[in-house]
Amino acid sequence: MAAVTILLFRGVSTNPTSSKLPYNGDGVFRDSMLVQESDKSLYTSYNKDTNAGPQGLSIDNNSFLYEFGDIDGAAGNNRMIVDSGNNEFYLYSDNLMSINGIQSIELNTKEIVLNGSLIYGTTGGIAPFKYLGLTINGSKYKIQLLLP
Amino acid sequence: MAAILINGGAKTNPTSLQFPVNIGGQFVDSVLYTKNDQSAVYSTFPGLTGGTKGINLDSTNQIYKLGDFNNVQNNTSIILDDVFSTIQLNGVNIVTTGGLHAITTKFLNITVKGTEYCLQLLAR
Numbered sequence: 001m002a003a004v005t006i007l008l009f010r011g012v013s014t015n016p017t018s019s020k021l022p023y024n025g026d027g028v029f030r031d032s033m034l035v036q037e038s039d040k041s042l043y044t045s046y047n048k049d050t051n052a053g054p055q056g057l058s059i060d061n062n063s064f065l066y067e068f069g070d071i072d073g074a075a076g077n078n079r080m081i082v083d084s085g086n087n088e089f090y091l092y093s094d095n096l097m098s099i100n101g102i103q104s105i106e107l108n109t110k111e112i113v114l115n116g117s118l119i120y121g122t123t124g125g126i127a128p129f130k131y132l133g134l135t136i137n138g139s140k141y142k143i144q145l146l147l148p
Numbered sequence: 149m150a151a152i153l154i155n156g157g158a159k160t161n162p163t164s165l166q167f168p169v170n171i172g173g174q175f176v177d178s179v180l181y182t183k184n185d186q187s188a189v190y191s192t193f194p195g196l197t198g199g200t201k202g203i204n205l206d207s208t209n210q211i212y213k214l215g216d217f218n219n220v221q222n223n224t225s226i227i228l229d230d231v232f233s234t235i236q237l238n239g240v241n242i243v244t245t246g247g248l249h250a251i252t253t254k255f256l257n258i259t260v261k262g263t264e265y266c267l268q269l270l271a272r
Contacts, residue, residue, distance in 0.1 A: 014170045021169045021178055029170075036169045036178050039194045042202065059179075059202035061193045064221040066202065066214050084216035084224035087239050111257040116233035120260050133244040133272065134256070141252065141269035142244055 017051065038062070046074075078109075107136050121148050196220050247272035 014029055015022035021034035033044045035051055040061035043054030055074065058067040069079030069092075081090035091109050114120075124146035131142035161168035161175040169178035179191045179202070191202035201220055204213040215225030217238070224239035248271040255266035 014173060014175055016170075018170050018172050021167050021180065022175075031170075034167075034169075034178075034180070036180075039179065040196070042179050042191060057203070059191060061196055061202060061220070064216050064224075066216070066225075068214055080214075080226070082215035082224050082226055084221040084239070087222045087224055087241050089224070089226070089237060089239070107256070111259060113259040114235065115261055116235070129245045131244050131247075131249075131270065131272070133242065134269070136254075136256065136269075140272050141254070141256075142247065142272040143256065143267050144249075144270060145243065 019051065107134055124148055244272065 012029075015031045017031045019035055019037060020031040021036060022029040023032045024030075033047060033056070034042065035045050035053065036042050041059065043058040043060075044056040045051050045053035046055050054067065054071050056069070056071070058065070058071055060066070064084040066082040066084070067079060068081075070077055071079055073079075077092055079090075079092045081088075081092070083090065091107050091112070126144070126146055130145040132145055134141045134143065159175060161177045163177045165181055165184060166177045167180040167182065168175040179193050180189065181192065181200075182189050187208045188204070188206045190200040190204040190206075192200050193202065197220065199218050201216060201218045202214075204211075204217065206212070210230035212228040212230070213225060215238075216223055217225035217227060222240055225237075227236040227238065228234075229236065250271040252269050252271055254269045256269055258265050258267060
């Protein structure tokens, strides 16, 4: 798409806060929840009135860290982290320990809930020597994988 | 909802379909984009190859992505496909082939479509 600059009427102001993405609030640019911290970092703040966060969504391409949920633990600490820098997935929830694992999926929830019409099958066969690596509350396990 | 009128003076960000961000009192291009029909929102980042990355919310195909889904670093990402009802976890070294295979007395609790199951955990 070719770059086209659209000019605004004199007197029209940007949204008030630097680094915030605007939205049209009744004809006035207002601060949204979205904050662009740098060319490689975007996150949502608690609400439009504050830069505090990230909370809800955080995209950090400096460290290749992507977070979704209660990132700062303000409520139940339920969040998911995709850490592509260290090849890890994290799932966090209440009553959990801190974890330090590598190259694994780390589960800190009491339970994983999956919903979907095609999310499981009723047949399967052994896939020799293939395992899913897990770290649960700091202890390393694996689950044998079956072929569908 | 009132429209914002345009003419001489202040400027929007330069690039069509790219969300603006206020940087020091000027609208510049942010890292967030929309499709013209508003069916998708996605992010790209200067200096990183591979196209969209970070987040891609595609309501047309009902595919929602978070992470390094274009393999800039280690390809670690989660992809929710609501058409095929799949949750895809991507990344190198997710599947392991070595280590111990001893059966433990611990199980991972998992609820699939409302039914509770558990998966036996092996040592590694």
